[in-house]
């Protein structure tokens with residue numbers, strides 16, 4: 001059991017598309033200011049679960065959901081919880097870096113500008129602070145007005161993290177953020193994520209078990225839409241409680 005306060009929680013969460021249930025009765029508590037990894041074979045529902053936390057599935061054809069999703073105790077699906085507010089609290093970074101076709105600075109200031117911040121000094125400060133937190137500042141401080149596409153893949157991914165951070169989220173959802181990166185860029189990204197977890201709650205979907213072992217404080221193993229096992233990463237990797245978890249961790253399927 002975890003003693004840290006819960007950042008995210010699901011209760012009897014069931015979700016799917018059309019007539020197919022993709023997640024079944026998920027009860028999961030994700031503590032604050034830690035990294036929790038979601039692992040499991042392709043198609044087991046990791047992304048669908050991740051996307052329930054900021055309602056990114058809602059616009060997908062046939063999506064349905066039952067049960068609760070709580071963000072710092074607040075029902076994410078409560079109609080009185082404005083979607084923009086939820087998304088600014090729960091930021092997201094995807095598998096493929098997706099900077100906007102704009103300058104580095106404008107990418108980072110996008111969220112605050114959309115939220116109505118106009119003062120250039122305030123925006124410049126937010127840009128610098130967010131780039132520093134994403135550990136990208138030193139690499140880009142002399143070319144803030146260059147196109148974001150001039151950055152390497154790893155830098156673009158850290159830019160996307162900076163862009164998410166600029167809106168002030170307490171929670172960051174990362175869906176296989178390093179899968180398109182080489183080992184050096186991956187190591188840098190992992191360092192950034194670990195540092196960020198001191199102040200932000202991070203949920204990290206990964207196919208890379210070594211990555212989960214390196215950075216995740218806790219790990220949740222999903223299989224066929226069910227949460228099979230969740231706990232401290234080191235304990236789970238050393239001695240999984242469930243046979244399915246052990247088979248997955250030892251590479252017998254996946």
Ligand SMILES: Nc1ncnc2c1ncn2[C@@H]1O[C@H](COP(=O)(O)OP(=O)(O)OP(=O)(O)O)[C@@H](O)[C@H]1O
Nearest residue numbers: 017022040041042043044045046047048049060061
């Ligand atoms: N938009 C959608 N419409 C219909 N079915 C979907 C949709 N998105 C996902 N699914 C189905 O939901 C199931 C879970 O998909 P999901 O993307 O959550 O898995 P995943 O664990 O993230 O897989 P991967 O590791 O390959 O990314 C799969 O069977 C998938 O085909």
Ligand SMILES: [Mg+2]
Nearest residue numbers: 046047048205
């Ligand atoms: Mg996925």
